[in-house]
Amino acid sequence: MGNKKKNSWLTGLIIALIIISLPPAFMYIKSLSDGTDVGKVRRKIKEHLYKEYGKEFVVDRIGIRSSRGQEFYQARIYPKSIIGTNKERDEYYYSTASVSKKSFDRLGGVGDGYSIVQMNIGSEEYLLPKTKEIFGKRVLLKTDVKYKKRESEDFFGWRLESNFEKMLNKTKNNPKDNRIELNLQVYIFNRIDDKKEKEKRRQQIFDFVQYLKDEGLFEYLELGVIFIDERVLAPSYDKFRSKIYRSDEVVVEVEGEEIYMPPMKLRREMSKVLQEELDKMSEKELLVSMRKINKEDLTYDGIREYNGQYQCWIYSIGILEEKYSSSITKKDRERTYDKISDVELIKYKKYIYIN
Known part of the structure; x- marks a missing residue:
């Protein structure tokens, strides 16, 4: 069980690093229309972010991204606390989170770039x-x-x-x-x-x-x-x-x-x-x-x-x-x-x- 959790976390981290470092020419994004419940992806990301940072996040613009033949779900994320402030209109305070996409609509580990x-x-x-x-x-x-x-x-x-x-x-x-x-x-x-x-x-x-x-x-x-x-x-x-x-x-x-x-x-x-x-x-x-x-x-x-x-x-x-x-x-x-x-x-x- 411990190894499964570790592997899931590592997968998420690797995906997050790919998103941060990979040139746009090697990626594309499409809307989430593969039958997976958008709410399921959003909940998984929200749970991960709350556990990681101890605060509530907005998770939106969920889609499917591809990198070197591997697909994963990606969403825009930002803390709920910036809503109604000047920061809400500033991309500096936004980031992305990703979930690895597995067969039979299963979800893998979560990675995010909010630590940056x-x-x-x-x-x-x-x-x-x-x-x-x-x-x-x-x-x-x-x-x-x-x-x-x-x-x-x-x-x-x-x-x-x-x-x-x-x-x-x-x-x-x-x-x-x-x-x-x-x-x-x-x-x-x-x-x-x-x-x-x-x-x-x-x-x-x-x-x-x-x-x-x-x-x-x-x-x-x-x-x-x-x-x-x-x-x-x-x-x-x-x-x-x-x-x-x-x-x-x-x-x-x-x-x-x-x-x-x-x-x-x-x-x-x-x-x-x-x-x-x-x-x-x-x-x-x-x-x-x-x-x-x-x-x-x-x-x-x-x-x-x-x-x-x-x-x-x-x-x-x-x-x-x-x-x-x-x-x-x-x-x-x-x-x-x-x-x-x-x-x-x-x-x-x-x-x-x-x-």
Whole structure:
């Protein structure tokens, strides 16, 4: 009996890993029309999720998926607790679960990818207090965390774990056999007005990196610190955003490079109107507006392209060797971030606002 349970769990885990890692070209999905009771699949997934995470989940969009000739049931999952909140509209908090499909309409083991979501949420909760202490309250974090365990002399395998602090402690206590790969993006909704403030922000980034080092999170770190113009928090921003993406772009020369930008008249109008609205908002209103921004919008295409003012990207040599080994330079190897001169703040060329 024990072996059957173990095999069922392993089957579910393998399916979950296939779903996460397999390119879409190798998979297809179809509606559940093979005679299996949809409710039966939903109940099995719900029971698994409650046992695994101790909370109720919504299980919907159930279908049959195929990978390399093997079919399994797959569903979208998300916690009931996010219904009615901003998170309900944010794919960052959603995941999938799968059930292996056996003959005679029997169901096999369940696997799910929600541990990835849980791990990312846990890392954000852990890092956010210190992030706010260093950069101020107008910050949003976006994380992608992978915990890996040594499986041989030269190979670390990715483990689907959900408890960030527990895995961090394992890494601290035994870094030889455990590692955390952290992709962390810090979005700061406060533009930099002058050189003095720019130097202050560089110092803050340096201090933040030292904190990550102390926490054992620097060895495999990919860090982006992005300064977003706070005018995105003004009430009319969405209206102007729509105008921008419908406008005919014009060629503008920035630092000797020709780039496409919205017309200057629209940029001036947007900058002026949004600043006037911003001046009438309290800090509390700004924070409320900021927290409405979805995690899935914290991307270059989502919010950075025109609203990003400055950016700083920091890569440890460990993550460079792991993910970008073919592009490592001599400067990369020399840069240890033990001195503030290693921290570079670069201005976005497509920054749209006219101050």
